[in-house]
Amino acid sequence: MNDTTMNLNDMNDTHDTDTTNTTTAPQDGATPTEKTRDIMTTTNRTVQQTAGITADNQTDNRTSAGIHTSAGSTATAHDAGNGADPTTIISAQHIDKHFTSDTGTALSVLHDLSFDLHEDEIVAILGRSGAGKSTFLRILAGLVPPSAGTVAYRGTPLSGPNPGVALVFQTFALMPWLTVQDNVELGLAARGVPRGQRTPVALAAIDSIGLDGFESAYPKELSGGMRQRVGIARALVLRPDALFMDEPFSALDVLTAENLRQEVLKLWKEKNRGIKSILIVTHNIEEAVQMADRVVVLGPHPGHLIAQMPVNLPRPRDKHSAAFGDMVDTLYAILTGKSNTEQETAGPAGVAAGTAEGTAATATTATTATSASTSPATSTSTSAAAETRFADTKAGAAQSGAKGSGASGSEATSSAHAGTAGTGTTDAAAAHAGCCGPDETVCRGHGVPCGVADPGLRPHWTMKPSSMG
Numbered sequence: 001m002n003d004t005t006m007n008l009n010d011m012n013d014t015h016d017t018d019t020t021n022t023t024t025a026p027q028d029g030a031t032p033t034e035k036t037r038d039i040m041t042t043t044n045r046t047v048q049q050t051a052g053i054t055a056d057n058q059t060d061n062r063t064s065a066g067i068h069t070s071a072g073s074t075a076t077a078h079d080a081g082n083g084a085d086p087t088t089i090i091s092a093q094h095i096d097k098h099f100t101s102d103t104g105t106a107l108s109v110l111h112d113l114s115f116d117l118h119e120d121e122i123v124a125i126l127g128r129s130g131a132g133k134s135t136f137l138r139i140l141a142g143l144v145p146p147s148a149g150t151v152a153y154r155g156t157p158l159s160g161p162n163p164g165v166a167l168v169f170q171t172f173a174l175m176p177w178l179t180v181q182d183n184v185e186l187g188l189a190a191r192g193v194p195r196g197q198r199t200p201v202a203l204a205a206i207d208s209i210g211l212d213g214f215e216s217a218y219p220k221e222l223s224g225g226m227r228q229r230v231g232i233a234r235a236l237v238l239r240p241d242a243l244f245m246d247e248p249f250s251a252l253d254v255l256t257a258e259n260l261r262q263e264v265l266k267l268w269k270e271k272n273r274g275i276k277s278i279l280i281v282t283h284n285i286e287e288a289v290q291m292a293d294r295v296v297v298l299g300p301h302p303g304h305l306i307a308q309m310p311v312n313l314p315r316p317r318d319k320h321s322a323a324f325g326d327m328v329d330t331l332y333a334i335l336t337g338k339s340n341t342e343q344e345t346a347g348p349a350g351v352a353a354g355t356a357e358g359t360a361a362t363a364t365t366a367t368t369a370t371s372a373s374t375s376p377a378t379s380t381s382t383s384a385a386a387e388t389r390f391a392d393t394k395a396g397a398a399q400s401g402a403k404g405s406g407a408s409g410s411e412a413t414s415s416a417h418a419g420t421a422g423t424g425t426t427d428a429a430a431a432h433a434g435c436c437g438p439d440e441t442v443c444r445g446h447g448v449p450c451g452v453a454d455p456g457l458r459p460h461w462t463m464k465p466s467s468m469g
């Protein structure tokens with residue numbers, strides 16, 4: 001510990017680093033009164049019924065619920081969270097958000113968005129670039145006040161930073177002048193934890209995230225992946241009820257991102273994990289399906305709830321399974337407006353039921369898959385939607401809706417094989433061998449046994465090396 005850390009609270013006040021959830025003040029001047037209005041009276045039973053999920057029977061209902069969508073503006077993602085459910089960590093009700101430009105023009109960013117986060121779940125907020133995902137996350141974190149609506153943490157309306165949240169940022173937000181250890185201790189120091197107590201906690205977190213031996217290193221000495229590990233460790237030491245991750249892997253190369261996702265999921269599996277929920281913002285469909293127990297889809301202009309989908313696939317998830325692919329296809333269709341799920345109450349039920357067998361759902365059939373609930377997988381999804389379903393929706397699906405091309409369409413996964421295997425061939429075994437380390441029995445990028453040809457290997461995972469960056 002160096003002297004710099006003696007004044008950590010001062011640093012937090014001085015530098016806008018977004019390093020903890022305890023120091024950032026509301027930015028647009030909304031009053032606590034505005035923020036707390038009607039918090040206990042906004043329960044909307046109709047909406048709960050529409051969603052098909054109740055607090056009392058959460059898991060079972062999720063399993064059978066399939067995809068829920070909202071054609072209207074009053075839908076809520078999950079139950080309405082009136083405080084009756086002790087597993088509700090955060091409840092946001094009827095959130096509106098607008099920003100006003102220098103010229104006085106109002107930009108409506110979020111409209112009537114309701115959402116509950118519960119214990120023991122990972123939720124992904126998925127949407128196109130500009131849909132308002134990060135803004136919504138920040139509102140839930142209490143970093144930005146809503147223009148209308150309410151946010152409560154454990155039933156208590158927020159009037160500032162959410163005390164149950166710790167944040168991980170896309171850009172890591174590390175203090176460059178602090179060592180790894182000091183960065184990790186930052187949030188604890190800001191909370192007034194004495195140095196003698198925070199050091200062992202920080203060291204344990206550093207160890208758990210795979211940075212043992214780098215305690216004294218400075219951020220500039222670390223790779224991007226290592227920096228994000230520091231960012232994650234810094235959040236973990238706070239043992240937050242909710243770990244918020246705002247596109248945490250999108251600044252990393254494909255393999256590093258995949259490794260870190262696996263690390264986070266490994267931590268999540270631990271009994272004494274210290275965090276009760278994870279909320280991850282992403283525009284990567286595959287990442288959402290890989291990580292989340294529930295995917296909440298936001299539509300743009302202004303950001304609003306268009307669908308939510310439970311992900312009941314067994315963990316660790318097999319990206320090659322038909323069920324996984326069907327979920328990705330379905331979400332792609334929803335994101336690109338090719339789905340008419342607004343009229344449906346269930347999507348590909350094989351997926352919703354969490355079976356290994358998917359349905360024959362494709363981008364065009366997913367929305368009418370209610371009658372295919374027991375169908376085995378019969379499709380390898382060769383539609384344009386399927387071709388691009390692993391694309392970063394910001395670069396690929398979100399902008400064009402066309403077949404993935406170049407870096408956008410292929411970056412998300414195809415380069416995982418090619419970048420390491422260096423083959424770019426259609427030889428599945430060779431491709432997997434490339435991402436299997438000497439001590440690994442499973443290809444970490446794709447969840448298949450090393451050295452085993454994967455019959456489900458999709459064509460776009462073997463694109464030409466030149467298109468893989």
Ligand SMILES: Nc1ncnc2c1ncn2[C@@H]1O[C@H](COP(=O)(O)OP(=O)(O)OP(=O)(O)O)[C@@H](O)[C@H]1O
Binds near residue numbers: 100128131134136283
């Ligand atoms: N502080 C701000 N002042 C003005 N406009 C803002 C502010 N923050 C966000 N916006 C606008 O709100 C909209 C939503 O931004 P936001 O970052 O929440 O979207 P997003 O879905 O997270 O996008 P991305 O995936 O590209 O990060 C954008 O049009 C953005 O320009």
